[in-house]
Amino acid sequence: MRAAVIDLGTNTFHLIIGDLADKDPKILYKTTVPVLLGQGRINENMIIPEAFERGIRTLKAFKSIIDEHQVEVVRAVATSAVRSAINGQEFVDAAQAMGIDIQLITGDEEAAFIFKGVSALGIIQRTSLIMDIGGGSTEFIICNEDGLIWKKSYDIGAARLMQAYFHADPISDAERNTIIEVLDKTLGDLKAACMQYKPEMLIGSAGAFESFAILLNNGEDIGDIASMSLDIKAYEKLAERLLTSTHEERTKMKGLISLRVDMIVIAAILTNYILDNIGLHALSLSMYDLKMGVLHATKEQITSKAG
Incomplete structure (x- = not known):
């Protein structure tokens, strides 16, 4: 079928x-x-x-x-x-x-599908925090090899934050600080959940994290790789480069698609915030995301009906 x-x-x-x-x-x-x-x-x-x-x-x-x-x-x-x-x-x-x-x-349903997609890869082998940066919302899921522990969706997507706060070129310190203040006000329960469950790894679900991976790969396409680990120190250097770059400089970065030329700056602020505030020691990319979660859920529904 x-x-x-x-x-x-x-x-x-x-x-x-x-x-x-x-x-x-x-x-x-x-x-x-x-x-x-x-x-x-x-x-x-x-x-x-x-x-x-x-x-x-x-x-x-x-x-x-x-x-x-x-x-x-x-x-x-x-x-x-x-x-x-x-x-x-x-x-x-x-x-x-x-x-x-x-x-x-x-x-909430979006976060559940994202978890289903990432878990289908088999890469969740310790307590992890999955992060999916969308345009309108960003989802966070705490999970381990036994399943989903905690999940929540927040209206802090890259497009929302960009339209509200990102107007200088390059982004100004004041704009960055304002976004961080918004995250401080918004993500209190995420930080509390992470203190309780202590995730060790951040798994970035496709989207911006795919762009990070390509940029860390010298702009070369990562092909059909379904998942890969990303070096946190190398990511931090990349993030600082993105945050201090102009729009024109980012358009010339090999491998950065036009859709993400400006939104990647917001994605870097979001990712930095999580790495800095949650104390995660490993970073990984999952190319399985919402759509793969919906596909796997569809297969399960069809199988259960047939059974």
Whole structure:
């Protein structure tokens, strides 16, 4: 059986098509489109007309690809930008009119799917903190080899923070300090949970962490690697370089895609904050994320029904 998963993120829409016949789903097709659904007015909870149109146009293209692959099951999940937008239901209705049923998932459900995706890799071998930096929200999951311990989604995505606080070029100390103050006010319960459960490793879920990995690899693509460890000292040097760079300098960094040229600065501030405040001693990348979690959950549902 073939299943498709569409992940409607705030910055990017992802499509993966998997064959569910084997124990682990086999990926037959995948693509990512920079839709920028949160462009311009995400903090006003509004999908602007240009972004709305880009999103629907992308879903039309995805529908054609899904039909070509003769997919039997389609799961489309929408996250922060759609669920918080006052015209989010209008977007869902427009997608449904062309045959794509979108499920609006909560931040809690998003975190659970992210955990399912990362855990499918088999890399959680000690108490770890998973971090997924989205455009609209950022999810944190504390887990160990036995399962999920604690999870929460916060409305501190890179696009939200960038639109609210990142206006100087390069980012100013005042802007950095303001973002850190926001994180101080927002992440108290995360810090308390980490003090209780003491995660040792930070696992970054795809997105910005893939960009960090590519930049640490001298701008060379990391290929189909599903996970890899990242040297914390090398990351810290990279983060300082990103935080002191201008927009133009970042556009020239080999391997940094245009979508992340500015948002990578916010991602570095977020990642630095977690490393500094939680006291983690190892950093790892997982390329399995929300969409892989939804695919694995879909396979489990189909298997249990068949059983």
